[in-house]
Amino acid sequence: MDTALQGTGEPTYRDAVEADVPALVALIESAYRGDASRAGWTTEADILDGRRTDAEGVRAVISAPGSRLLTVERDGGIVACCQLEHRGDATYFGMFAVRPGLQGGGLGRRVLAEAERRARAEWGVREMHMTVISVREELIAWYERRGYRRTGRMTPFPYGDERFGLPRRDDLRFELLVKDLGDLG
Template identity: 70%
Template sequence: MDTAATALTFRDATDADVDELVALVESAYRGDSSRVGWTTEADILQGQRTDPEGVREIIKSADGRVLTVEQGGRTVACCQLERRGGHAYFGMFAVTPTAQGGGLGKAVLAEAERQARETWGATEMHMTVISVRDDLIAWYERRGYRRTGEMTPFPYGDERYGIPQRDDLQFELLVKPLA
């Protein structure tokens, strides 16, 4: 998909978007539909990636928002942005599997960074990535993120985050200066 061919529209999600956003996130990371794209976690996690309550909570948060990306009248991507002091947190990033690999993700990430910097004055963007996702971490590194080596445990036993298929999962903090 050539993102330049059809303009992208960025807007904050509302309650009316919740079901569509949950479906988008699930399609990008879980089950057979996710295997069309390259961001699938289907081999390391089964079960859900998010749920309506979690998405609604971010939308309603005073310091958070879900950036919804539309192209040609349909939702094609989303991400979570959250203000955390002097930095912003980037999460729940999803691009519809059939649109992956064409520059859409790069455009969404750049817009999220711009908005965090300009709206909140954030000087850094933080995110956590499952540490065994070498291809995904390399993609972020090509966009200026650096691995910190700072790990947090995966929430084993909490099926809201999925059902792990291996016992070595943890999250690594990645950071990028925005100034």
């Protein structure tokens, strides 16, 4: 059993609902921004200040057609989440967050595998797409170990749009990572 799950209940998966919005915003913020995020390894605190998301952004993912925010609970609390958005022959994977104190114990790997399984089973897609800030080498390497490949396709970071955070450096951009889902069955 994964270290992060020893002695506790198994995680359960469900689509987020409106009542989850405050807890999901808090989870996503804690995983990426501010001092609390430094307890995990996915922090962006060294490259971005400001917010990672807000209630409006989470609601948009929950309510958009062809989109869901997969919510992961354990022992009655939300411990992880990820966005899945059906985009033609692919699913976009984003807004991935694991509670900082649980990072590094295998929970994220399990959530990613479940997201890939659901994308293939529910939408019949053959690829999972995501964008990652290109300077996040450790995070990109984690995804590469799970079968994602760097495409070299970059999009600019939205400097000046505080909804994406306040950059602490001027070389940020997003790289598209892709995984062939094949026949996950």
